[in-house]
Amino acid sequence: MNFDFSDDQRLLQDAVRSMLAENSTSQAVREVLEGRATYCAKVWRNLNEMGAATAALPEAYGGAGLGYLELCLVAEEAGRHLAAVPLSSSIYLAAEAVLRAGSEAQKQRWLPGIAQGEVIATAALGGSERYRAPQPLAFDGQRLDGTSPVLLDGAIAQLAILQVGTELILVDLNGPGVKRIALPTVDPTRPLAQIAFTATPAERLATADGAAVARRVLDGAAVLLAFEQVGGAARSLELARDYSLERKAFGRQIGSFQALKHKMADIYTRIELARAHAYYGAWALASDAPELPRAAAAARVAATRAFLFAAEEGIELHGGIGFTWEMDCHLYYRRARHLAQVIGSEHAWRARLADELIKEAA
């Protein structure tokens, strides 16, 4: 058994970590938070040039051709540094959908642009919770009408993959009849938008079974997002731990209070459980194992809980100062919430996990 990443994979992770430490600073992330930028262009460019964002895309389409294990470690660092870039929209969702469902021509047409970071892409592939009555999209084989569901990075994307019935539709957002509606979000560092289409030219992705591909892509995204969550949670805990060594009350470091030690030990324990599930998910994703649906759902649930807990208690451990705009605690609180809901909430993934377990037990 070898349940760990290789030295080469860790080297890539280290390189991404140093790049992000330098460029995805609190200040850079706040440019997006406070609406002065729509994403961190420099970070995005670097992630693409390093072959980090495109680690799992085949070389034939301009990717680095490394694999999913590498991409998982990139995701962990992105989460850790709150990278405000279209990694999940372009790479985990849209590129994966084109790769798995597109014709050769469709792949040749779009993937190299995505791999170079020139084309930002997004996708909406289902999710089981709905709030507002959906406005169904209509596709007549050539043109698309209606309003999309909420799309990650929808305001800046040039390509969208949308599910219409059981089909996956590819639409060039530079085409006619596209109206973007940017929407305020609880985590403005990962913006959302809707897009209204009026007779916009669009085409089917080649696959015969769009729903199955969508499911498969979501499982992959669940694993990758779990790495982002583990990275964000681990950083939240570090910030709290460091502060608890510095801050004094009642003549002691607050980190010497057992109440805080146990709280931090609990956070750590949940993160490490989530990390173990995420690693297992990474293995299943990289080896295209039949266990993927189970492993992905487990990673998603464990990592969602770990990050929410670490972010909530991260503020609490800081006391009053943790409640201020200037401290980064709330950036993690917001990102934890974003990641918890962006491809559907915990409950649906927990149900999916139970479904898989029951199926396997039959």
Add this chain to the structure above:
Amino acid sequence: MDFKDTPEEAAFREEVRAWLAANGQRRTRADEMFGEGLDEAAKLARAKAWQAKKAAAGYAAITWPREAGGLGGTAMQQVIYQQEEAAYLVPQMIFEVSIGMGLPTVLRWAAPELKARFLRPGLAGEEIWCQLFSEPGAGSDTGAVRTRAVRDGDAWVVNGQKVWTSSAHFGDYGILLARTDWDKPKQEGLTMFIVDLKAPGVEIRPIHQMSGDSEFNEVFFTDVRIPDQYRLGPEGGGWKVMLSTLMQERLSVGGNLPTDLHEHLIELARTCTWDERPAIEDARVRARIADAYLDQQGVALIISRGLTALSKGKTPGPEMSITKLVAAKAMQDISSFAMELAGTEGLLGADALGGDWPYLQRLWLGSPGARIAGGTDEVLRNVIAERVLGLPGEVRTDRNVPFRDLDRA
């Protein structure tokens, strides 16, 4: 045991209803906020106008003696008033520190002529009060305050800094905890004062909080003169005065947990679908609706027990810490679940969604502060463990040492 009004209580309820109907404005939506759409100055002016009417009718401080501006009423009457007022659009938070903490401290400790000076305008909302206890180096450990008050004839000269002072940006007066003796152990060298926040040498800087709002402040004191007459309680008696204030605070917090959050969840769950079915039919959603009720109603009932004790002349003690401990975390959990109900759409900003969302997202962004303000979750657990259950305290090295020496360490 009986939750029905006695004939006297029923009569009081009728009086309150009639007064509110004649003077107040009913809510049209459950989450409608006082002064919606008004700017801060206009909202404050309208809030003060409302408070003035309320005080004139005696409802600003129902349990206070009449000569102090109250109604000489019972704690139950106070509850009845609050229950009835809940249906009306009234200011929230603006007078909370005044009525809940500042003025009760003045009532209990100030000289008669100061009571005559401050109580009436405070109850009427003409002057707003703040609580100036916390400092950068003294939060949970309030006894460690370093703001210095030095006697100069019949006045005190104050230098130092307070932080997290709610409402100071529109406040008029504050109760200020300062160190007057550096040679006594930390809690014994403190004295409480009334401070005029408009006095020369007071500088107030709003703090930008994580929600994006600025409801609390840093307050700096540079050679601020306070007449000795404004001292509350004896010199060196500040700790005891502060505990009496916190006791008041304990009675009023927890009561901040709305009791209708499960209704918001029900409303949302009726609108949302999970797997194409109404979320309200899903057993997991129903379980969370039940959980929301358990916490909210539990807190409300514990407060009722506290009030009953109060009406029998007993003082509810540290066990009332339970209410804030449960309430603040419940706010966080319930608002989080509300957002999760709507999946990806639940991430949209409240402005885009309308309905209950501005309210629920405010709770979600405010709850981390509620878990810290007025004693953190951890400090409240210590209070319950040590002061209710009688468990031994942590080993302390800062108790019997002159503060001057601690400060050096």
